[in-house]
Amino acid sequence: MNVPASGGELPRQQNGPDGDLPLRTLRARWRAASLAAGWRFPSDWALPEVDAVCAAVLRGAGPEPSLAGLARARAAAGAELEEVFADLAALQAVLAQPDSDDGFVVPDLGTTPAQLITATALAWADAALDQIANIQVIDPLTGLATAAYLRTRLDELYRGSEGRGRRAADDHTLLVVSLDLTTMTGWRRVTGMILVAEAMRAALDGGESLATLGPSTSVAVLRRDDTLPSKAVLLRRALHQRLSSDAYIAQIGRPRIRLVRLPATHESACDLLRELGRA
Structure with a gap:
């Protein structure tokens, strides 16, 4: 089912008894939908923050904090806001159509709750502006230059x-x-x-x-x-x-x-x- 744009939650997914299988399944369906929606670089899609979003959805928790974290990570990786929105719409489509076993869904940002769009946009913009204002020389993770x-x-x-x-x-x-x-x-x-x-x-x-x-x-x-x-x-x-x-x-x-x-x-x-x- 579709979620009204005025809502503030994504459809909840039921967790199962097989450990992290539901998380892996949700992530795989989301990735397939995002790539089909136009995500240009498949190798940079599966950031650690993706798992945090999936876990929040499976728990039925409010996804805004984890979506904001993902948006910041996407901005740091060079993803444009249009791509981030398309990725969010792909997640919404996957959750709204849980019976689509073949993975074919039609992402539509208009069916995504406005509250989640706002949280994503603000986090992406904050990270993008921070990159401009505070250009780092060394990547803290690898120790290599940025x-x-x-x-x-x-x-x-x-x-x-x-x-x-x-x-x-x-x-x-x-x-x-x-x-x-x-x-x-x-x-x-x-x-x-x-x-x-x-x-x-x-x-x-x-x-x-x-x-x-x-x-x-x-x-x-x-x-x-x-x-x-x-x-x-x-x-x-x-x-x-x-x-x-x-x-x-x-x-x-x-x-x-x-x-x-x-x-x-x-x-x-x-x-x-x-x-x-x-x-």
Whole structure:
């Protein structure tokens, strides 16, 4: 059934006897509906805050605090408000149509309680404005530089290359490390990225710029010289050593490591970082 827009609650889901099975089922249906509604980057959807929202719904608790937490996390990950609203509408559609076993639902923000839309919008805006006013240099989770700092560092590289009559891509390249964390939830996602950061610091200790770009992606800016192949090999070994040491994280498979060429302009490089962080 649909919930009137003037209401303040999402439909309640009944919990079951199978541990966290109801939570996993709700999360899977929500993700499928959100992707069908246009969520652009599947790998960055399953944030830990998603589980908090699912748990609140299953308990029949007011979802506003957990939805606000998710909205802030979405803003920090680079999701636009339009996407966040579409994701909220997908959750509403899934809960309003519990008998849709095939996962086909039609998200409609107009059927979502206005109180929840407001809580989501305010939290997203608060986080987005905070990012602008307080740009951090170090990501507190991984200890790597933030994407904001990396953009500044790349600006220096581009200006330096232009001053020498060269292109930034002639002297530097991006080494991108991505994990497929779509099956991981909660602290396990966090653990995976912490282990990646440790491996990058261990293998790339020659002054390279290391940064985290999103919930499942980190990057290094490397010089294009004779040491590049050996550094990539060292990083792969370090990643294997650390990720395989955790039984749960080892289930996600090998991380994706690739070299990505820097584009012609700094503006294009910033666009590239946003895409990489959400791919």
